[in-house]
Every structure is written in C-alpha cells, then in structure tokens.
Amino acid sequence: EAGVAQSPRYKIIEKRQSVAFWCNPISGHATLYWYQQILGQGPKLLIQFQNNGVVDDSQLPKDRFSAERLKGVDSTLKIQPAKLEDSAVYLCASTNRIWDTQYFGPGTRLTVL
C-alpha cells in the first residue's frame, strides 16, 4: 500500500512570503493530521481533519496558517505571511481510525530566511 505523500520535500523562502504544502494520505484513511516539528523537539499537532471537517485546530496560528481538506482526501497547509520562527519540518499523518496508529509522510523542511 502506498504511504503518505508530501510535497515539496524542501522549501526555502524569505520572511513575509507565502508557502503551501500538500499532503496525500493513505487511501481510505479518514483522519488526517498536520504537525509542526521544530528542530530538537517532538511534533506538535497543528490541525486534525476527520474526512473534510476540522476536529481540532486549537494549536493552529490562525492569523497566518490555514489548512483545508477538500473532498476529504488531499490536504494543503498554507502559511501567509511566514515568520522566521516558522522554520520547521511540517509532517502530515493519516490514520484509519482515531486512536489508532498514525502513518507519517516524509515531511516538508521549511527554512524561512
């Protein structure tokens, strides 16, 4: 079975620019997560989708971050405008059932200069 796909793998932008990340979860997985992992730390949940509805976005900085999951499959995460502290790896994960094993994509490493 194909894993979680993410693109791009790397992105370098200047502060105040915009950036978007894409995630394609494992086929049939209803739950999709976006995490932010700052160097030296564990992943922090940004947003959780169940199909195309948001379950939890309490830690998403909504003034600059947005995410959508149209048609309950692919998802995009956008940052506009980016700040230096947004430099991190952005991980997408999906699962078949809540509280079950999460399957992670390879992540997108964002560097904001």
Next chain:
Amino acid sequence: SQQGEEDPQALSIQEGENATMNCSYKTSINNLQWYRQNSGRGLVHLILIRSNEREKHSGRLRVTLDTSKKSSSLLITASRAADTASYFCATDNFGNEKLTFGTGTRLTIIP
C-alpha cells in the same frame, strides 16, 4: 505543550548492547505509543500499549507501562546500527483524540 518527557535526551551505545529509554507523562492516558524517526525522515510507528496493559513485546522491542508512576520504558535488545534514530513517546487521553509527543531520545549505535 509537550505531554511526555523522554529520558535520556541522548544515548550512545555499542552495537549489540541493549538500549533503554524512558518516557514520563503528566495526565491520565488512554494509549501510549512509541515512534522512531530517522534523520530527515517521517516518523514510523513502533508499538502501542493501552492503559490497561503493563508490558508488550514486538520483535526486539519491549515496552512497559506504569500508570501509577505515569511512565513508560522502551527497551531495544541486541541493538543494530540501523536502530540509530530519535525515539518519541506519544500519548492520547480519554475524550481527547489527539496525540501529544514527547521531546525524544536521540539514540546512536556505535558499530
């Protein structure tokens, strides 16, 4: 905020030795999971232990859970160079479906 704290932060051992890392957490949990992250890669699920379980095995991995002490340990036996990675514990709580990850233990296996 981080729910789990792994200990030690970094660990270096000789190939063939056993590696033990610990995780402590703050609030009551439903499940506790361990994940591995190789450098520059996504996380890979290793093992899940439920709050009513005390020990679980999977190949060379052994996980214990002590809910009275709010702690878990991950033991990797007969370590290999390929085990070099960061290891994270993650917890979820009753009524809260999200996983909260710890800060990780960086394990280095010396050939």
